[in-house]
Amino acid sequence: MESRCGTMDETVAQLGEFGLIDQLTARYPQGEEVLLGPGDDAAVIRAADGRVVATTDLLVEGRHFRRDWSSAYDVGRKAAAQNLADVAAMGAHPTALLVGLAAPPDLPVDWALGLAEGLRDECRRVGASVAGGDVVRGDAVTIAVTALGDLRGRPAVTRAGARPGDLVAVCGRLGYSAAGLAVLEHGLPETEYGAYVAAHRRPDPPYAAGPAAAGLGATALIDVSDGLLQDLGHVAHASGVAIVLDRAALAVPDAMARLAAECATDPLEWVLTGGEDHAMAATFPAGTALPADWRVIGRVAAGEGVTVDGRPWAGSGGWNHFA
Ligand SMILES: Nc1ncnc2c1ncn2[C@@H]1O[C@H](COP(=O)(O)OP(=O)(O)O)[C@@H](O)[C@H]1O
Ligand SMILES: Cc1ncc(C[n+]2csc(CCOP(=O)(O)OP(=O)(O)O)c2C)c(N)n1
Ligand SMILES: [Mg+2]
Numbered sequence: 494m495e496s497r498c499g500t501m502d503e504t505v506a507q508l509g510e511f512g513l514i515d516q517l518t519a520r521y522p523q524g525e526e527v528l529l530g531p532g533d534d535a536a537v538i539r540a541a542d543g544r545v546v547a548t549t550d551l552l553v554e555g556r557h558f559r560r561d562w563s564s565a566y567d568v569g570r571k572a573a574a575q576n577l578a579d580v581a582a583m584g585a586h587p588t589a590l591l592v593g594l595a596a597p598p599d600l601p602v603d604w605a606l607g608l609a610e611g612l613r614d615e616c617r618r619v620g621a622s623v624a625g626g627d628v629v630r631g632d633a634v635t636i637a638v639t640a641l642g643d644l645r646g647r648p649a650v651t652r653a654g655a656r657p658g659d660l661v662a663v664c665g666r667l668g669y670s671a672a673g674l675a676v677l678e679h680g681l682p683e684t685e686y687g688a689y690v691a692a693h694r695r696p697d698p699p700y701a702a703g704p705a706a707a708g709l710g711a712t713a714l715i716d717v718s719d720g721l722l723q724d725l726g727h728v729a730h731a732s733g734v735a736i737v738l739d740r741a742a743l744a745v746p747d748a749m750a751r752l753a754a755e756c757a758t759d760p761l762e763w764v765l766t767g768g769e770d771h772a773m774a775a776t777f778p779a780g781t782a783l784p785a786d787w788r789v790i791g792r793v794a795a796g797e798g799v800t801v802d803g804r805p806w807a808g809s810g811g812w813n814h815f816a
């Protein structure tokens with residue numbers, strides 16, 4: 494998948510803004526939702542439903558990724574995944590991304606092209622396209638992604654619809670990305686815990702579970718970007734309810750437990766407060782028959798906040814950019 498045509502060692506400053514744009518946009522095939530792609534003052538995206546789902550997330554070098562820990566291609570996959578997951582978490586189907594790139598002048602062209610290829614390939618997984626963007630000079634590599642999506646006639650599933658008595662269920666991985674980050678931070682051998690490091694570099698959000706949850710009658714839905722407790726806390730707050738998680742339902746894989754022991758950490762901390770896996774967490778009316786890829790992990794009650802077996806979690810609260 495990864496191919497290059499930038500001259501080895503060429504920087505973005507040497508190639509120039511418009512040469513870079515030409516090489517980036519050459520990597521973005523356009524799907525049928527894109528009526529007009531890169532090249533004009535704006536893209537034109539089909540909105541057959543009459544509504545457009547729109548979301549944006551920024552990635553900043555040093556905060557969201559390190560160039561010595563992740564390849565450009567990985568960062569592209571992750572930047573797309575983080576945004577596509579937010580569209581799915583409304584119960585919608587992603588249609589297009591707009592990608593702003595701030596680059597230091599000495600950034601190798603090859604890095605920018607690898608990023609583009611990662612963005613392209615993650616979009617391909619959901620049938621979306623990179624339909625436009627921007628390139629500017631900046632001190633740190635910064636990637637600003639806007640994702641658009643289509644609800645295909647269904648209501649959006651918000652954070653605000655959970656009701657006492659509902660089930661709380663999750664689809665996708667929890668704690669994997671945080672475990673992978675710990676491997677990198679502790680300088681542990683990547684081979685032994687490769688699955689976690691790979692999960693950190695390239696999250697694998699269960700995109701289809703978003704619209705599927707909507708179809709199953711989910712009352713609230715969110716993707717887990719900052720940690721299960723914090724993100725379910727947003728659902729609890731927006732819905733005016735309490736969420737009680739069942740600790741026994743939060744399985745810790747054996748390899749994750751071994752890794753946590755090496756890092757002198759409680760693996761449940763990763764499962765409850767590690768973000769960036771972009772699992773889908775939802776509430777459903779009691780009695781909803783859930784497909785096998787959803788795990789029931791708790792229930793909704795009257796009150797406020799999120800507890801584990803009825804007690805507040807004593808560990809950290811989850812990711813906070815300004816903590
Ligand atoms: N700078 C901002 N201006 C306007 N809205 C913002 C800003 N930052 C965040 N928001 C909004 O606040 C909400 C929560 O943001 P965030 O926690 O980043 O959500 P998520 O974890 O799904 O990306 C979103 O609806 C987002 O659009
Ligand atoms: C170098 C590095 N350090 C720390 C992290 C961990 N980390 C960075 S941002 C983040 C949370 C998710 O990012 P955010 O910008 O809050 O996305 P959003 O919640 O808006 O989707 C986490 C767990 C990382 N990915 N890379
Ligand atoms: Mg955000």
Ligand SMILES: [Mg+2]
Binds near residue numbers: 578582716718
């Ligand atoms: Mg989100």
Ligand SMILES: [Mg+2]
Binds near residue numbers: 718719812
């Ligand atoms: Mg966040």
